[in-house]
Amino acid sequence: MAENPLPEKGLSAYRKVRNALLGSLTAVAFILAVTPLLAIVYVAYDRGKAALSLAFLTTMPGGFPVGIEGGIANGIAGSLILIFIASLLSVPVGIWAGLYLWDQSHTRLAKITRLLSDLLLGVPSVIWGVVGFFVFSTNTGFGFHWGFSGLAAGLTLGFIMIPIVTRVTEQALRDVPRSYIEGALALGASRFQVVRGLAIPAAITGIGTGILLGVLNVLGQTAPLVFTNYYNTGIPKSLVGSNGSVGDLAMQIFIYIHEPSKELHVKAMAAALVLTVIVLLLDMGIRLLAWGSRKYAQRMG
Amino acid sequence: MENGTQEPLVPKIAVKNFSAFYGKTQALHNVDFTIYERKITAMIGPSGCGKSTFLRSLNRMNDFFQGFRVEGSATLDGEEIYGPAVNPVLIRQRVGMVFQKPNPFQKSIFENVAYGLRIQGVKSRSVLSDIVEKSLKAAALWDEVKDRLNGSAFSLSGGQQQRLCIARALAVEPEVILLDEPASALDPISTARIEELMQDLKDRYTIAIVTHNMQQAARVSDRTAFFLDGTLVEVNDTTKIFTNPEDSRTEDYITGRFG
Ligand SMILES: Nc1ncnc2c1ncn2[C@@H]1O[C@H](COP(=O)(O)OP(=O)(O)OP(=O)(O)O)[C@@H](O)[C@H]1O
Ligand SMILES: [Mg+2]
Numbered sequence: 387m388a389e390n391p392l393p394e395k396g397l398s399a400y401r402k403v404r405n406a407l408l409g410s411l412t413a414v415a416f417i418l419a420v421t422p423l424l425a426i427v428y429v430a431y432d433r434g435k436a437a438l439s440l441a442f443l444t445t446m447p448g449g450f451p452v453g454i455e456g457g458i459a460n461g462i463a464g465s466l467i468l469i470f471i472a473s474l475l476s477v478p479v480g481i482w483a484g485l486y487l488w489d490q491s492h493t494r495l496a497k498i499t500r501l502l503s504d505l506l507l508g509v510p511s512v513i514w515g516v517v518g519f520f521v522f523s524t525n526t527g528f529g530f531h532w533g534f535s536g537l538a539a540g541l542t543l544g545f546i547m548i549p550i551v552t553r554v555t556e557q558a559l560r561d562v563p564r565s566y567i568e569g570a571l572a573l574g575a576s577r578f579q580v581v582r583g584l585a586i587p588a589a590i591t592g593i594g595t596g597i598l599l600g601v602l603n604v605l606g607q608t609a610p611l612v613f614t615n616y617y618n619t620g621i622p623k624s625l626v627g628s629n630g631s632v633g634d635l636a637m638q639i640f641i642y643i644h645e646p647s648k649e650l651h652v653k654a655m656a657a658a659l660v661l662t663v664i665v666l667l668l669d670m671g672i673r674l675l676a677w678g679s680r681k682y683a684q685r686m687g
Numbered sequence: 688m689e690n691g692t693q694e695p696l697v698p699k700i701a702v703k704n705f706s707a708f709y710g711k712t713q714a715l716h717n718v719d720f721t722i723y724e725r726k727i728t729a730m731i732g733p734s735g736c737g738k739s740t741f742l743r744s745l746n747r748m749n750d751f752f753q754g755f756r757v758e759g760s761a762t763l764d765g766e767e768i769y770g771p772a773v774n775p776v777l778i779r780q781r782v783g784m785v786f787q788k789p790n791p792f793q794k795s796i797f798e799n800v801a802y803g804l805r806i807q808g809v810k811s812r813s814v815l816s817d818i819v820e821k822s823l824k825a826a827a828l829w830d831e832v833k834d835r836l837n838g839s840a841f842s843l844s845g846g847q848q849q850r851l852c853i854a855r856a857l858a859v860e861p862e863v864i865l866l867d868e869p870a871s872a873l874d875p876i877s878t879a880r881i882e883e884l885m886q887d888l889k890d891r892y893t894i895a896i897v898t899h900n901m902q903q904a905a906r907v908s909d910r911t912a913f914f915l916d917g918t919l920v921e922v923n924d925t926t927k928i929f930t931n932p933e934d935s936r937t938e939d940y941i942t943g944r945f946g
C-alpha cells in the first residue's frame with residue numbers, strides 16, 4: 387500500500403507475524419459474527435420458501451392439524467399485540483427509571499435500584515413465566531385471574547423488558563458529555579429543561595436501541611408464553627379471560643416444529659424468516675425514528 | 688491599561704471568609720474577595736489552587752458535585768448566593784459562564800444562541816432573531832455566521848465556537864460573566880479576538896476570568912487575584928500586581944519561579 391508510512395521491509399519478522407496473526411484473527415471474528423445471521427436467513431428461506439406467499443402473511447391457519455392450511459396472520463397480529471402491551475408498560479417505566487438512575491446516581495436508592503435491575507436481567511425467562519402465571523393468570527395469586535391471555539403475557543414480557551430499557555437508558559444518558567449539560571445549566575436551565583431539551587435528544591439513539599433490544603428479546607420469548615398465554619390459532623376479541631390468548635410467532639414456530647408433519651415444518655421455517663424480517667424492519671424503524679427526533683431537537687429549542 | 692481609579696468602584700460580588708469543600712477535601716480556605724462592577728478581574732495561580740472552584744462557586748455550578756459545600760458568605764448585589772431561599776437557576780441567569788473547552792449544543796448556530804431565551808419561554812421568532820443578532824454582534828461573530836445561522840454549530844472553528852458560547856451567554860443578558868480559561872484551547876489569533884471582545888464587553892458587564900497565561904491577565908484585566916493552595920494570596924490592581932506585588936509568593940509566581 388502506497389500510503390502506508392511504515393515500509394513493510396522495515397518491520398521486524400516478529401511484527402510481521404504478529405500483524406498477520408491479528409489480521410487473520412479479526413477476519414475470523416468478523417466471519418463468526420456475521421455467519422449466524424446469514425445462516426438463519428439462508429436456512430429459513432431454503433426450507434420455508436415453498437410456503438411463502440402474500441397469503442401466508444394475511445390468512446389464518448386452518449385444516450387439521452391446525453396450520454396445514456392457511457398462514458400465520460394470527461401469529462403476526464399476536465406478536466404485535468404482545469410487543470405493544472409490553473412496551474406500554476416497560477418504555478415509560480424503564481426510561482423513567484433510567485433517568486432517575488442517571489440523575490440521582492449516587493443516592494442509596496439508586497444503587498439499590500441498579501443492583502435489583504441487574505439481578506432481574508439475569509432471571510431466566512421460565513421463572514418470569516411462572517411468576518407471571520401466578521400473579522396474572524390464576525385466581526390463587528394476586529386476584530387478577532386473567533387466565534391464559536394476551537394481557538397476562540404482555541405484562542409479563544413488559545416486566546422482562548423494564549430492566550433492559552432502564553440500564554440502556556441510563557448508559558445512553560451517561561454518554562452525554564458533562565460539558566454539554568453544564569453549558570445548559572450555566573444558562574439558567576432547570577434540570578428538567580436540560581433533561582428534556584438536551585440530554586434525552588442527545589441520548590435518543592441509545593434509548594431507542596435499548597427499547598429495540600427489549601422488543602427483540604420479547605419477540606423471541608416462548609417460555610413465559612407457555613405459562614401465561616400459550617397460543618391461539620385465531621385472533622381473540624378480548625385480551626383477558628378464557629378466550630384471551632393471542633397468537634405468537636415464536637410459539638407458532640415452536641408448536642409447528644413439534645408436529646409430525648412436513649408441511650408444518652416448512653411453514654415453521656417460513657414463519658422464522660418472517661420473524662427475522664420483522665426484527666430487521668423494527669431495527670431500521672427505530673434507527674429512523676431516533677435520527678428523525680435528533681434532527682427535530684437540533685432545530686427546536 | 689486604565690486601572691479605574693477615577694471612577695468609584697462598585698462591588699458586584701463580595702466574598703467573605705469563604706471556604707469550599709469537595710466532601711472532606713477543602714479546596715478554598717477563608718477567601719475574602721470583591722469583584723467590582725464593569726471591571727475585568729483576572730484570577731491566576733498554579734494548577735489545582737482552586738481558581739475554577741472559586742469561579743464555579745459564584746454561580747453555583749458546583750452544586751452538581753456530590754458532597755460539595757461552602758462556608759462563609761458570597762453575595763451578589765448584597766444578596767447571599769447560597770441563601771436558603773435562593774433559586775440557583777436564577778443566580779445562573781444573572782451570572783453566566785463560559786468554559787475552557789467550547790461546548791456548543793448539537794443544534795444550529797441560531798438555536799445555540801436562542802437556547803437561553805427559549806428556556807425562559809420566549810417564543811416570538813422576531814424577538815429571538817433580534818436578540819440572536821445582537822448577541823452574535825456583541826460576540827464579534829455576526830459577520831462570519833450571518834449567512835449560515837441554520838448551519839450546525841459544530842461546523843465552526845474552535846475560536847468561533849468559543850465566541851458562539853460567549854454569544855449564547857450574552858443572549859440571556861447576564862450581569863456577570865465568568866470565563867474559565869476561555870482561550871486556553873485556542874490559537875493565538877482566536878485568543879486575541881476573545882481578548883478584544885472582553886474589552887468591548889466590559890462597558891456593560893462585570894467579567895471574571897481565570898487564566899494560566901500571565902500576559903493575558905496583564906493585558907486584559909483591571910484587577911488580578913493570585914491564588915495558591917486554595918487561599919487568596921493577594922488581590923489588587925493589575926498594574927500593581929505585575930509591577931510591585933506585596934507578597935513575595937506573588938512575585939515568585941509572576942516571575943516564573945514556580946507554578
Ligand atoms: N469535582 C471535584 N471533586 C473533588 N475534588 C475536586 C473537584 N474539582 C476540583 N477538585 C479539587 O479541588 C482543588 C482545586 O481544583 P480547581 O479545579 O478549582 O483548581 P484550578 O485552580 O482550577 O486548577 P486548573 O488550573 O488546573 O484548572 C484540586 O485539588 C482539585 O483536585
Ligand atoms: Mg480550572
